[in-house]
Amino acid sequence: MPELPETQTIAALLNKNLKGRKIVTVQVSKDYRALPSTEIFIKAVTGKEIKSVRRVAKNILIELENGNHILFHLAMTGRLLLWNDKIGNERWVKVILHLDNGVKLTFSDMRVFGKAAVLSPKQTQELEARYGPEPLDKKTTHQQLVDRLKTKRTNIKNALLDQEIISGIGNIYATDALFLAKINPFTKTSEITLENANRLLDSIRSVLKESIKLGGSTLNDKMYVDPFGKEGKYQEHFKIYSKEKCPVCGSKVSFIKISGRGTYFCPSCQPLNKQ
Ligand SMILES: [Zn+2]
Incomplete structure (x- = not known):
């Protein structure tokens, strides 16, 4: 944050x-x-x-x-x-x-x-x-995203936080975008297909745009406020971040730390595809 x-x-x-x-x-x-x-x-x-x-x-x-x-x-x-x-x-x-x-x-x-x-x-x-490409720049493509992901051997959750791969995404929006794209956070970057990347870039854009409209997210620590002291409202619209039950299927949400960052995902909406 x-x-x-x-x-x-x-x-x-x-x-x-x-x-x-x-x-x-x-x-x-x-x-x-x-x-x-x-x-x-x-x-x-x-x-x-x-x-x-x-x-x-x-x-x-x-x-x-x-x-x-x-x-x-x-x-x-x-x-x-x-x-x-x-x-x-x-x-x-x-x-x-x-x-x-x-x-x-x-x-x-x-x-x-x-x-x-x-x-x-x-x-x-x-x-x-x-920095990597700006997700909201219309010139940024899913082909670019897939190419950059392939340069790092890690999981997709870690990769999205890597500012050399894509700019500006942190823990909250990576978590919510992966949920919307139905991609398991542990998926290896080498296994992200062009079709996955297309869905993922759409999801990233969707959560970022929604949050900008709502003035960002202010968590319980109240650390983030805008320059006039106003709190954001995206925290009232989290897709999966901080939730206990999946809003789509009702399953219990899994919470796990990936590189020390709290990650939420739905095991049934975001299954890990074993190859
Ligand atoms: Zn679910």
Whole structure:
């Protein structure tokens, strides 16, 4: 968390609210290190106008007037919030951008697995090149997905979380997409057929689009909220994630950890095809 729909929701709202604004001052908490260094970060960002905000995989990229980008990666517990007036009761604030209209953007991170960095145009290109195809890009095909899956010897659940294979998918949406596509999470990547990949890409697109419409997922920890503090609603529409009974056939849902990530699947709707 946050995955593609949450990051997309944040990027869209930041773009709408920050585009054309100038960053007047920057504060970085003394216990935090922005990259490449806090000093360089502050110098590179102060006084710059924001051209746009967009998402690449699970990164938020804020484009500045000189072509540099501010990158925020939220990892597990990162949060970006906009404040019209005073900064409210937000803990673990690491970076504050003060804008020319009095609005403030705070980046907070409880467990500090996230990242705040300034990137040159070249570094931004290199970042984008590291990621696999974007699932919502119309140019992404199931043939591409199958080809990339074949390069990794693992199961399909692990493969979907691999950002080099496909961008932006995390545990929740991988779990729900596999359920919709009726694919067992333990299926080997080498056994995913073109027909499977076609169904899987459709399912991935379907869950991601639905979640974006609903503003993403907010779990019980309330860690994810949009920049105005609003919770997402996809958690009320999970397909199989966190469920005990299969909503399609009523079977007991299996819960198992794959690479430490809780995975839900229905053994009768998603049988493992033994070959
Ligand atoms: Zn079922």
